Amino acid sequence: MARRARGTRTRESNTTGVVASPYIQRVLPYFDVLDEEQIVKLESQVDWIFEDVGIAFRDDPVALDLWRKEGAQIEGDIVRAPADWVRSLCAKAPKQFTQLARNPERSVTIGGTNQVFAPIYGAPFVRDLEGGRRYGDMAAFHDLVKLTYMHPNLHHGGFVTCEPCDVPVSKRHLDMLFAHMTLSDKPHLGAITEMSRAQDSVDMAEIVFGKDVMDAHCVIMGNVNTNSPLLVDKVVTEAARVYSTRGQGMVVVPFILSGAMGPVSTAASVAQAMAEAMMVCAYVQLLKPGAPFILGNFLSSMSLKSGAPTFGMPEPVISNYAIGQLARRVGLPLRCGGSLTASKIEDAQAAYESADSMHSTMMAGANFVLHSAGWLEGGLCTGYEKLIMDADRLGSYQKVLSQGLDVSDDAMARDAYGEVEAGGHFLGCAHTMRNYQTAFYEPQLSDSENVESWEEVGSKDMRTRANERVNHMLDTYVEPPIDPSIRDALAAYVAKRKEELPDAWY
């Protein structure tokens, strides 16, 4: 069922031929949906959770000891703390920071008015038109890293674009890191599932960037979920001790299916998500003041038929807008939303849900958008075609955000009205000739021809066209250049650690 193997050419020249859009520097205003009364209500709920409800830091005495030492109120493993204190700790995190990429042209600034798109994270399955649905493996992982590297609208590589299930869990993070570090030169995340794996990630990043650069800059980040409701386990706190203590980034994301891991109300779930992520941010700032931190939110609604999570629905849409506003008030970079769907295939449902989810994510000002391309099945499956379909659409959002509405004198086109009469047309006028080549964004996968032209070339639907594009991309992939000594050092690190580690499959 696997895709056919493809030879990987290594390029000799110094340019890769991959043109990346820069990350988005937004000029468009934000869409603030909350009024003062709503803000007060939500923020006082957040503060009430800090002070009265508390958040458990479980199975990690080291974390609990730090909280105790710093003066938090501990009861069992529940940590409660004055809201002012938690907020003042969060204020120590940078409002924006830059994650360096191996290729400096692909470094991204996260926070403020900047918005960065990364692909799906964490799916155990993959799907494409030829191979159908199957477990992810290292071959698929390589394909997905290459596609992400090649697509101009993805600014960041993410990390687990699929789970490579053919490699032991205890070792796969090494192969995944090696793939990101050699098959792509975009920035990426590291492992978090166990403290030693987080350490491997940081150590391998140090091989790529060198100790001095890493001491001074964020070059890798860990992305972790809290165990909602109101629970932070040691995966989170241990990853923070590795990444944050080293000055690297942490993305902390409460995943709340409203009605299960949070109250069935959107407002309460939003407040809970803020409280959980901010409490971890405060912990991170206790570890290392000024460590880069991204406040995450992943809120899903529920199908009443089955209790299954639903995506692209009005509740997560409004929560995206709301949390954008709340995050800006706290001054923390935000991760939320994505191109999310519960659909199993690349059909209209997938696209409707992904578009509504992503439109609100974009307008909400999310600074780091994991899952911005490739999602199927509520995140259980990475679609090759879906990845490219979503990524193509991201170019549209990029233009809306970074250009807004141009009202320069040239954009007002007054000279054109001197040339064109009432009832005439602007097709050949000087203003059009000057501007038409940059006037419109057209995704490569949209077919806007008339029905006859479309039928002539085979009446292909979007996923068929996406499949052709995927194959073309993989066939023309060229590895970006890398210093051979760095590549060798990475390979040696991976080999050594694989020797040391047992094969563990869970």
Place this chain on the structure above:
Amino acid sequence: MARRARGTRTRESNTTGVVASPYIQRVLPYFDVLDEEQIVKLESQVDWIFEDVGIAFRDDPVALDLWRKEGAQIEGDIVRAPADWVRSLCAKAPKQFTQLARNPERSVTIGGTNQVFAPIYGAPFVRDLEGGRRYGDMAAFHDLVKLTYMHPNLHHGGFVTCEPCDVPVSKRHLDMLFAHMTLSDKPHLGAITEMSRAQDSVDMAEIVFGKDVMDAHCVIMGNVNTNSPLLVDKVVTEAARVYSTRGQGMVVVPFILSGAMGPVSTAASVAQAMAEAMMVCAYVQLLKPGAPFILGNFLSSMSLKSGAPTFGMPEPVISNYAIGQLARRVGLPLRCGGSLTASKIEDAQAAYESADSMHSTMMAGANFVLHSAGWLEGGLCTGYEKLIMDADRLGSYQKVLSQGLDVSDDAMARDAYGEVEAGGHFLGCAHTMRNYQTAFYEPQLSDSENVESWEEVGSKDMRTRANERVNHMLDTYVEPPIDPSIRDALAAYVAKRKEELPDAWY
């Protein structure tokens, strides 16, 4: 190729079983993307068009005479007028007005914070999974009126849901009006292609509502395009003389493909659209001060490959947001956007484009959204399945707009945190049990089940599910009750006019 004929049952009781969502009364704030400088630039361009460029009122001496008599500057057929005067005339139009429906429960208020969704208008072709693509006919028209009537998220019937090409052009408006007036009890539009057809529409509406009601209320509207650029032909001015003089509504819509009917820049096209529509509004207010008027905008981008119009792209998205803000400043109800796409079928392209187009339409505050469901092929084709797929998604927008984020005490769910421990779940707690049934909107056509459950019921994509729903709806359609004497009078009017009119096919 036509669908199988279906018997139309007439119901006897007084309830129709069709539950319509009320039109949207928005609580969500607007998304204002323009700053003061942009607004000044755009509005001064609009004023410059009024005063210096002018707009042609062609082939209609009656319209030109009125402008001349009222003091506009006429040169050939170009009308120029002081901007203050045009704006003061526009200010005479109501900021919002109610269009009565035959069933009072379905009357809609258009303008202000109200938003009303209507289906596609004007497609010569139809498509469904069984019949494929074919010319529209009266049977298809009946089907589409029924589906629109039955779908709770469509508040308004529109008018030309497809062109019934099997009826002569000279007579088809009569059959279309009769269908809207008897197969549905939602509000609808009338004909505009010729003055006598507009008159038939108004006369038939008077049969339904009676002269007194019609004298005091808007019960029907005409929707017309200007001939961009900068040209208003007699179709527009004659329709205005029929509808507006009778106190009925006019929707006036510049259709601008940027680079063809307007400059290739979005800002200039937006300003031109404002100027064209406002100039017609001014004309309408000269005819009858206070006549209901909807300022329309239909802006499309262009494929560089072929010059074909493209939809759901960043340029129309930003234009939707911008024109929403400009229309609110002028104080006129706005028609813009819709669920637009250039795709030929109900695939992911159709859904991505429709969703981005509609998301921005919705957030922009469009008060009357024609084309909110059913579009394919840039408006050349009405999809049966697409109509229902889009309409299902409209429920999500409806919830976002009309509910915003509920932060009531119950929504904050503090009692739930007394029941649920850290790491627990909210599935059975009292707050969830109180609220879960109304907590989430779930479109009927979204499948959020896991892949195994989805495969068990046939691995159906969204359009297959939509096709089943369409067939179920048409099979269970029941005609809404109507006073038999009104029905007879309408039938007699249609019969008499068909006698009088020649058969003309173009």
